[in-house]
Amino acid sequence: MIINFKINGKETLINLTKNKRLIDLLRDDLKLTGTKEGCSIGECGACTVIVNGKAVNSCLVLAQQVDECDVITVEGLAEGNKLSELQQNFLKYGAIQCGFCTPGMLMSAYALFLENPTPSREEIETAIEGNLCRCTGYKPIIQAITSTVSGE
Amino acid sequence: MIPQFKYYRPKSINELKSILGDMQDNSRILAGGTDIVPGFIQQSSRFTSITNLIDINCIADLKAIKNVDGQVLIGSAITFAEIMKNELIQTHFPLLTKAASTVGSIQIRNRATVVGNFVNNAPCADSVPPLLVYDASIKIISPNGERNIPLNEFLLNPYETQLKKNECVTEIIIPAPKENFIGDFYKLGRRSAVSISRISLAFLMHEENKFIKEFKIASGAITPIGKRFYEIENAFVGKEISSETFMEIASTLGEKVLETTGLRWSTDYKLPVVQQMLYQLLERNVGGISG
Amino acid sequence: MDNSFNIVGKAVIRQDALEKVTGRAKFADDINEPGQLYGVMVRVPTVHATIDEIDYSELLRVKPDSIIVDSTDIKGSKKIGAIRQDQPIFSFDKIVTPGDVIAMLVGESEDELKSLSKKVKIKFTELPALTDPTRSLEPNAPKIHPQYESNLIVHYPLRKGDVEKGFKESDFIHEETYTTQLVEHAYIEPETVLAIPLEGNKGIKIIGSIQNPFTARKVVASVLNWPLTKVRIVQAELGGSFGGKDDTMNILSARAAVAALKIGKPIKIHYSREESILESYKRHPYILKYKVGCMKNGKIIAMKIDILADGGAYSSMSPFVTWRSVVQATGPYDIENVWTDVRAVYTNNPYTGAMRGFGSPQPIFAQESIMDEIAIKLNLTPDEFRRINGFKAGSFTASGQKLENHDVNLLDVLDTAIKETNFTSKWKEYKSKTSFNGYQLDKISDTNAEQLILKKKDYINPNKLLWKGIGLSISYRGCSLGAEGIDAAEAYLSVQNDGSAYLLSGLAENGQGMRTTHSIIAAEVLGISPDKIYYLETDTGLIPDSGPTVASRSTLMGGGAVKAASDILRNRFEDFLRLEWKLKSQSEFIFKDGFVSVNGNPQQKISFSDLCSLAYKNGICLAAIGWYKSPEVNWDEHTGQGSAYFTYVYGCQVAEVTVNIGTGQVYIDKITAVHNPGKVINLLGAEGQVYGGVTQGAGYGLWEQVTTDGGKIRELNFDQYLIPTAKDLKEIKPVFVEGKDVYGAWGGKSLGEPTLELTSAAIANAIRNATGKRFYNLPINLEELLLRRKLFPKDLKRGSS
Structure with a gap:
């Protein structure tokens, strides 16, 4: 089956020779290894990407299902070498330690902003409830997202 | 390991029907995929033998929430996120909105469908108690026709329903809401987010002049399958609204759950708690006590 | 240098942040080698058995060219271990726990290998399983490792004063028993390793999610029977470890290396979450018995402690973990008479080893719970009681060590926490007037099931469903390895002639932010921006063995080494400038903001980059190696007396909770964490340690x-093993009370582990304050709170409740 989709703004054609998940398509075929696999059952959120504006676990989506979709991964967040404000705030507020959950966290936060540019703290917490982080205790991450809202 | 199934993506219900007609065994409907895809990876015996997978996400009719003569029709490709955001449902079926908001995480709610939640009849399906108290039924199609069936009849045993092979659930039908109902959905998980239900229940009550005029109650994760308790409902219609009545309702639920479920590993915890929390729920929603 | 720092103590952005927010950081599974094959494990579904025969005939019939690697391929050590070599790379004689691996199949497709692994037929004879550690030392208990006399891994006694005399003189005696549970590190990145055979005689290169590259190298070299130099370990970006990517990764490295050399191709092993939880080691469950003798005036005069640690199937780090327990088991209290026994034993349970906290969270939970109970008995507030007994400068620890040469600021830390949280008035206000009983049920069976139906009196007034509580806990913690072993570290600093610099220490970046901390230290000494410092990749071929990155020692020991290297270079620059500028030998310099100037004559200055260029042209060596060795410590194995650690840190955490007495849910409203880490080097990193450690500690508690x-x-993935989410802790407030110390870089000591060890005890005390009830068994989950026991399913499926 041939699938045709947009990945980080770029039209892409892939000839799927076997059934696979979206995460495998991204990591193995497209070498977009920013998307991480932590649990393979949709519990940790490390593999979060955006499909048609919505955050999804790429370990729960079949590659066929993104045919004609718009997919954004962590590699698509910065414009060239210029980090987005969200990424900059992750740096500034110490929202990163080991960094393994970071791509998924960023994608969940990015998806939140696509839908709601001025989320409340509770909405921010809900947006990342499906992203497990074992290092940061979440507080600096919430701070980074909050500051992106307020433009601090 | 993802099996090398054949992948179908019908664009219309007619196309779906014709694919269903051609199907042999080992065909599955794919909607959200949040059970099936990890099931492949974990080599779950429920999924590894699938040879045909029919993705229903591109059928516009199944991707809609419609209001037809006061009835609300929810397509079987509608996700929990779509339920949560739907104003019609927020206004008329708030228990369903609330239940939807407690399912998994945003990533799960963006994919998982309400029908997919109960079509496997897992006991912890959070959508079931609200749908049961709203007297939902479902529409099932097959190559030869279609049938409607009340949800409580559709659910047979844990992981067993009335769905036959070559059939597909296409819609949830919720009858026009009655006014004056007060109700709530309750879910208890082990942590504050992304929890599997330990306990879930829903109730609706119509109160008139401090008496119970109508009452509906359904359980989720405390019974082997989601279940309405018609006996309790009938027994308490006409009773006066009071803390005493609420306690009696709660203890009666306890007795009925024990009767249905028997003693399981979790009963020592769940049974007292479900009674306590139903009581709290009734006091808070009907008894007028804030908190 | 005085205390006016340019960079130290400020919030500095991580050096590796850019690659981590853009998805470019390379974790082990992001690295692939052309032609690599995969390794898939073969296990046996049993707990305890002797292996009679491993039969590959069916596998070879199905796939005649199967590549099999097992213990027969190992030329060196077949079993490894830090103290006892009891853990096989591939099991060959016995199965002692379900994570054990018999063989590894190698090939191109992991999917195919997984189905082929079922074709290996292992004949085994089941042995009785030993899963209860309290039975391990019984004479007829099954022996886990027959080569040892008993299932005792280690026994540490500690004897100070005369404990029986102390009890006799006490006004009252308080005795309690506590238990703690088995927990998983739950780093989000599962284990991955890639072994690449190098050309000719160059040996092997291993890239992996490895916490301790030097330990991995030692293990691989001993398994291959090779010199250390031929094994190069390169650490990939590490996706969390918390003590957990040590033994497991060393063994995976060895398996990959053996396979890679057998077939001459790169081998990758990467674990699923299920395999990770199945095979990796965990935190020790403890059973802790405390007997405390106390005077009416609140002075504790005797304490007897008996601790049993479940080491599981292999000794691993048990001898080190339990040693920290014996040192710290009394808590930070000056007690004249102490008698402690700590034992670790074998069972067939998952093996236990290093995990952030390392033998301290368990005794702290017990000892701090008991302190509150005694305080309540004495009608004192928790802080009053702790002030009477808590360490002050010059106090003696249980091992007879006098606390001196550093700020013994435990009581400052405590007072700060009390003020910060308005503790005392809240504690008195919340202190439960009516005691909460939960659902006091007998063991339910069909004959008494009606007990489960609530009576009117059981229904809770809806306004009284939620009860608030506040609780605190305090600790002291020995920094670095202590008398566990040799404690020294190296750093290499190489300044370039444009003023930029390479830095590398022999410790490892495990996500905690060490590279940034070390860069700050070098930058501070040289008066340049940390941006000018390029931290090199951790590679065992480039830097001497500096011991493992454990025991919260990377800032203290690694930082000490970086400072030493930086000081060497700075002194060299200063000598050069004195000559160049013809200054007096006693003239001093200021290194600041990229310039070097003469102290007292700011006009005489040079930019750091020009200085480097000039020095380089004059043949000055711009590279230096710094070495930092800990001061002497000592320990008597028989009496448990000695100066266990050369310095200590102190902490106090306060938990504020709301308990739902209808469901047993505990909501964490706020944790205030007051710590003395010595000197804070990077404020952003330090706060990050607190947020993360507290959150892990809360998960442990609840x-x-x-x-x-x-x-x-039962819990093999994150649907059943529940770690805290973004919604589970409302507020965490870090507070630092810095102390002066002569060790490390400006007294920058330890923080990573203290942040975790206190939280569960503070929560337990807050629950006690709210409910009037003491809980003795972690985690204090829904069932524990309402029923005082745990309930476990017979059969767990994904998605079941």
Whole structure:
């Protein structure tokens, strides 16, 4: 089956020779290894990407299902070498330690902003409830997202 | 390991029907995929033998929430996120909105469908108690026709329903809401987010002049399958609204759950708690006590 | 240098942040080598058995060219271990726990290998499983490792004063028993390793999610029977470790290396979450018995402690973990008479080893719970009681060590926490007037099931469903390895002639932010921006063995080494400038903001980059190696007396909770964490340690538990093993009370582990304050709170409740 989709703004054609998940398509075929696999059952959120504006676990989506979709991964967040404000705030507020959950966290936060540019703290917490982080205790991450809202 | 199934993506219900007609065994409907895809990876015996997978996400009719003569029709490709955001449902079926908001995480709610939640009849399906108290039924199609069936009849045993092979659930039908109902959905998980239900229940009550005029109650994760308790409902219609009545309702639920479920590993915890929390729920929603 | 720092103590952005927010950081599974094959494990579904025969005939019939690697391929050590070599790379004689691996199949497709692994037929004879550690030392208990006399891994006694005399003189005696559970590190990145055979005689290169590259190298070299130099370990970006990517990764490295050399191709092993939880080691469950003798005036005069640690199937780090327990078991209290026994034993349970906290969270939970109970008995507030007994400068620890040469600021830390949280008035206000009983049920069976139906009196007034509580806990913690072993570290600093610099220490970046901390230290000494420092990749071929990155020692020991290297270079620059500028030998310099100037004559200055260029042209060596060795410590194995650690840190955490007495849910409203880490080097990193450690500690207190059913783990993924989410802790407030110390870089000591060790005890005390009830068994989950026991399912499916 041939699938045709947009990945980080770029039209892409892939000839799927076997059934696979979206995460495998991204990591193995497209070498977009920013998307991480932590649990393979949709519990940790490390593999979060955006499909048609919505955050999804790429370990729960079949590659066929993104045919004609718009997919954004962590590699698509910065414009060239210029980090987005969200990424900059992750740096500034110490929202990163080991960094393994970071791509998924960023994608969940990015998806939140696509839908709601001025989320409340509770909405921010809900947006990342499906992203497990074992290092940061979440507080600096919430701070980074909050500051992106307020433009601090 | 993802099996090398054949992948179908019908664009219309007619196309779906014709694919269903051609199907042999080992065909599955794919909607959200949040059970099936990890099931492949974990080599779950429920999924590894699938040879045909029919993705229903591109059928516009199944991707809609419609209001037809006061009835609300929810397509079987509608996700929990779509339920949560739907104003019609927020206004008329708030228990369903609330239940939807407690399912998994945003990533799960963006994919998982309400029908997919109960079509496997897992006991912890959070959508079931609200749908049961709203007297939902479902529409099932097959190559030869279609049938409607009340949800409580559709659910047979844990992981067993009335769905036959070559059939597909296409819609949830919720009858026009009655006014004056007060109700709530309750879910208890082990942590504050992304929890599997330990306990879930829903109730609706119509109160008139401090008496119970109508009452509906359904359980989720405390019974082997989601279940309405018609006996309790009938027994308490006409009773006066009071803390005493609420306690009696709660203890009666306890007795009925024990009767249905028997003693399981979790009963020592769940049974007292479900009674306590139903009581709290009734006091808070009907008894007028804030908190 | 005085205390006016340019960079130290400020919030500095991580050096590796850019690659981590753009998805470019390379974790082990992001690295692939052309032609690599995969390794898939073969296990046996049993808990305890002797292996009679491993039969590959069916596998070879199905796939005649199968590549099999097992213990027969190992030329060197077949079993490894830090103290006892009891853990096989591939099991060949016995199965002692379900994570054990018999063989590894190698090939191109992991999917195919997984189905082929079922074709290996292992004949085994089941042995009785030993899963209860309290039975391990019984004479007829099954022996886990027959080569040892008993299932005792280690026994540490500590004897100070005369404990029986102390009890006799006490006004009252308080005795309690506590238990803690098995928990998983739950780093989000599962284990991955890639072994690449190098050309000719160059040996092998291993890239992996490895916490301790030097330990991995030692293990691989001993398994291959090779010199250390031929094994190069390169650490990939590490996706969390918390003590957990040590033994497991060393063994995976060895398996990959053996396979890679057998077939001459790169081998990758990467674990699923299930395999990770199945095979990796965990935190020790403890059973802790405390007997405390106390005077009416609140002075504790005797304490007897008996601790049993479940080491599981292999000794691993048990001898080190339990040693920290014996040192710190009394808590930070000056007690004249102490008698402690700590034992670790073998069972068939998952093996236990290093995990952030390392033998301290368990005794702190017990000892701090008991302190509150005694305080309540004496009608004192928790802080009053702790002030009477808590360490002050010059106090003596249980091992007879006098606390001196550093700020013994435990009581400052405590007072700060009390003020910060308005503790005392809240504690008195919340202190439960009516005691909460939960659902006091007998063991329910069909004959008394009606007990489960609530009576009117059981229904809770809806306004009284939620009860608030506040609780605190305090600790002291020995920094670095202490008398566990040799404690020294190296750093290499190489300044370039444009003023930029390479830095590398022999410790490892495990996500905690060490590279940034070390860069700050070098930058501070040289008066340049940390941006000018390029931290090199951790590679065992480039830097001497500096011991493992454990025991919260990377800032203290690694930082000390970086400072030493930086000081060497700075002194060299200063000598050069004195000559160049013809200054007096006693003239001093200021290194600041990229310039070097003469102290007292700011006009005489040069930019750091020009200085480097000039020095380089004059043949000055711009590279230096710094070495930092800990001061002497000592320990008597028989009496448990000695100066266990050369310095200590102190902490106090306060938990504010709301308890739902209808459901047993505990909501964490706020944790205030007051710590003395010595000197804070990077404020952003330090606060990050607190947020993360507290959150892990809360998970330990309330939710997390790995349980076994007949020795087999129930919680193999994150649907059942519940770690805290973004919604589970409302507020965490870090507060630092810095102390002066002569060690490390400007007295920058330890923080990573203290942040975790206190939280569960503070929460337990807050629950006690709210409910009037003491809980003795972690985690204090829904069932524990309402029923005082745990309930476990017979059969767990994904998605079941």
